[in-house]
Amino acid sequence: MNGITDALIITKRQLLQLARVPEVLIFSTIQPIMFVLLFRFVFGGSISTGAPGGYVQLLMPGIFVQTVAFTLAATASGLAEDMKKGLIDRFRSLPIARSALVFGRTLGDSTLNIVVLFAMGLTGFIVGWRPSSGILKISLSFILLLFFGYALSWVGIYAGLSARDARVVQNVSFLITFPLTFLSNAFAPTTGMPKPLQYVAEWNPVSTMVAACRELFGLKIQFGVTANSFPSSHPVTMSLIYMVIIMVIFVPLSVRKYSTTANR
Amino acid sequence: MKSVIAEDLVKTYRKGSVKALDGLSLDVTEGTVLSVLGPNGAGKTTTVRILATLLAPDSGRATVAGIDVIKNPEKVREVIGLSGQYAAVDETLTGWDNLVMFGQLYHLGKTKSVARANELLEKFSLTDSARRPIKTYSGGMRRRLDLAASLIVRPKVLFLDEPTTGLDPRGRQEMWGVIEELVKDGVTLLLTTQYLEEADQLADEIVVIDYGKVIARGTSDALKKQVGGERLEVIVEQNQISAVAEIVERVSGASASIDEGLRKITAPVSSGSTALVEVLRAMDTSGIHPLDIALKRPSLDDVFMSLTGHAAEDQVVEVAKKARGGRP
Ligand SMILES: Nc1ncnc2c1ncn2[C@@H]1O[C@H](COP(=O)(O)OP(=O)(O)OP(=O)(O)O)[C@@H](O)[C@H]1O
Numbered sequence: 001m002n003g004i005t006d007a008l009i010i011t012k013r014q015l016l017q018l019a020r021v022p023e024v025l026i027f028s029t030i031q032p033i034m035f036v037l038l039f040r041f042v043f044g045g046s047i048s049t050g051a052p053g054g055y056v057q058l059l060m061p062g063i064f065v066q067t068v069a070f071t072l073a074a075t076a077s078g079l080a081e082d083m084k085k086g087l088i089d090r091f092r093s094l095p096i097a098r099s100a101l102v103f104g105r106t107l108g109d110s111t112l113n114i115v116v117l118f119a120m121g122l123t124g125f126i127v128g129w130r131p132s133s134g135i136l137k138i139s140l141s142f143i144l145l146l147f148f149g150y151a152l153s154w155v156g157i158y159a160g161l162s163a164r165d166a167r168v169v170q171n172v173s174f175l176i177t178f179p180l181t182f183l184s185n186a187f188a189p190t191t192g193m194p195k196p197l198q199y200v201a202e203w204n205p206v207s208t209m210v211a212a213c214r215e216l217f218g219l220k221i222q223f224g225v226t227a228n229s230f231p232s233s234h235p236v237t238m239s240l241i242y243m244v245i246i247m248v249i250f251v252p253l254s255v256r257k258y259s260t261t262a263n264r
Numbered sequence: 265m266k267s268v269i270a271e272d273l274v275k276t277y278r279k280g281s282v283k284a285l286d287g288l289s290l291d292v293t294e295g296t297v298l299s300v301l302g303p304n305g306a307g308k309t310t311t312v313r314i315l316a317t318l319l320a321p322d323s324g325r326a327t328v329a330g331i332d333v334i335k336n337p338e339k340v341r342e343v344i345g346l347s348g349q350y351a352a353v354d355e356t357l358t359g360w361d362n363l364v365m366f367g368q369l370y371h372l373g374k375t376k377s378v379a380r381a382n383e384l385l386e387k388f389s390l391t392d393s394a395r396r397p398i399k400t401y402s403g404g405m406r407r408r409l410d411l412a413a414s415l416i417v418r419p420k421v422l423f424l425d426e427p428t429t430g431l432d433p434r435g436r437q438e439m440w441g442v443i444e445e446l447v448k449d450g451v452t453l454l455l456t457t458q459y460l461e462e463a464d465q466l467a468d469e470i471v472v473i474d475y476g477k478v479i480a481r482g483t484s485d486a487l488k489k490q491v492g493g494e495r496l497e498v499i500v501e502q503n504q505i506s507a508v509a510e511i512v513e514r515v516s517g518a519s520a521s522i523d524e525g526l527r528k529i530t531a532p533v534s535s536g537s538t539a540l541v542e543v544l545r546a547m548d549t550s551g552i553h554p555l556d557i558a559l560k561r562p563s564l565d566d567v568f569m570s571l572t573g574h575a576a577e578d579q580v581v582e583v584a585k586k587a588r589g590g591r592p
């Protein structure tokens with residue numbers, strides 16, 4: 001029981017940080033909002049989709065997924081920063097479960113996602129995004145997005161603890177997330193890609209997440225379905241499987257790494 | 265009763281190429297202060313981190329408050345306080361936020377955590393800056409807050425890693441005052457330092473370490489005796505040397521060494537300042553005015569010189585070389 005309370009105190013610490021330095025919250029919200037506007041008005045005119053309501057309907061799921069995917073980077077660099085400052089040493093010398101800090105941090109970073117997703121959704125609505133599936137399915141898709149961010153946050157823990165230098169962490173996590181988000185169906189049809197890449201894109205967890213959201217938002221069409229493969233016909237299931245796989249691998253790995261890693 | 269026992273600790277880094285601890289042993293008697301004195305890279309931080317369960321040794325044993333640090337780290341963490349070499353607090357949060365958070369992590373509950381935070385802020389003269397982010401604190405304030413954080417639950421054993429390094433003389437003085445008060449309250453303290461003066465001021469016993477090994481241990485008086493205690497040095501005109509040497513020897517009660525070239529007379533003295541005044545008075549009566557007169561206290565350098573035959577300064581370079589591209 002104490003373990004959960006401890007983790008929540010760590011989560012609260014991150015929320016308190018946001019309250020003390022509100023700029024962080026403001027800028028981590030402005031950036032995805034800016035993406036929504038840029039993609040909507042820069043590409044919106046040139047990418048023909050055939051979707052009723054236009055490109056923005058297909059775009060929003062892509063941007064949502066991209067944004068939560070960057071939780072990986074946020075977690076990694078936040079943790080690396082704590083290591084650099086020696087804070088991790090202090091936490092590790094406290095009589096709390098060693099998993100409390102990592103659980104607390106993943107939860108904290110995911111909580112921030114709630115605010116960000118809300119702001120993006122609102123912006124999207126203003127510029128024409130109209131999900132047609134009803135409140136239940138829309139809520140489900142947001143829950144899916146939050147869980148996806150949470151799962152990737154665990155990868156971030158591992159990345160943050162593995163990097164030798166705090167400055168490297170940011171680069172490494174971009175190195176993971178950029179290909180992941182662009183080698184997908186998030187912003188453009190995968191049918192334009194070379195054949196081998198199409199398969200990568202189709203099985204990419206980002207693609208299945210985007211497809212899952214599109215389905216849950218009530219869209220009838222997807223970007224570039226190459227075949228009737230499992231991920232394109234069951235995107236929600238496939239996404240859930242991916243999340244389970246990520247967590248099963250990275251939760252124990254990260255907790256172990258945390259209890260043996262020293263400060264730098 | 266021994267509160268801390270370390271036996272034959274060995275710790276290597278980089279697959280054995282850097283030997284941080286090379287069979288280090290020490291112990292601290294309950295309710296006393298042990299100071300671990302050593303130059304950069306001697307292994308002070310490594311020792312503290314092993315005792316505070318943050319690092320596992322390659323071999324050796326250690327207990328804190330009778331609990332094995334390797335087998336029962338969770339139990340050890342319940343009875344220790346640690347303030348590392350660099351203040352480890354959340355810089356974006358305020359001093360108050362930090363202390364309340366740590367209080368809650370010690371499972372004090374919200375109300376008690378708040379009460380304890382206020383109490384500690386008061387005790388460490390931080391009440392006025394309690395609501396400011398740590399980012400805006402001076403080095404001394406940060407250090408004090410870091411120390412406060414390690415005292416939230418009165419620890420049985422407290423580890424302080426170089427608590428005054430980087431502080432100005434006033435900050436150091438304040439820190440010493442705070443630490444002395446803790447000691448009066450009966451905490452067992454292991455403190456590392458690079459300054460003999462600090463060990464002198466605070467410790468009941470001192471161990472000097474070098475290359476990850478204990479090279480001397482004893483009370484500060486004993487160590488100083490080993491290096492010769494205080495010395496009086498007088499420089500006079502050539503023709504006054506023998507007269508002054510006689511005065512110095514009479515006051516010191518020991519034979520003086522004379523450096524003819526530098527016209528310097530040196531002799532060990534036990535009560536330094538009294539001796540200084542006496543010598544000056546006697547010289548004045550004889551109408552001799554010294555060119556220079558000084559009381560030399562043994563420094564860490566002197567201790568090192570006499571114990572190892574090399575200066576503490578050389579050490580840093582050698583260790584850095586040994587680490588081959590390792591941390592400076
Ligand atoms: N993570 C590490 N990787 C490699 N070498 C290390 C590491 N940590 C410490 N060392 C080496 O171990 C030796 C002892 O280091 P330690 O930090 O214990 O010294 P210290 O006495 O605390 O020094 P200082 O006064 O500079 O704080 C040094 O040679 C140091 O370079």
Ligand SMILES: [Mg+2]
Binds near residue numbers: 308309425426
């Ligand atoms: Mg050190």
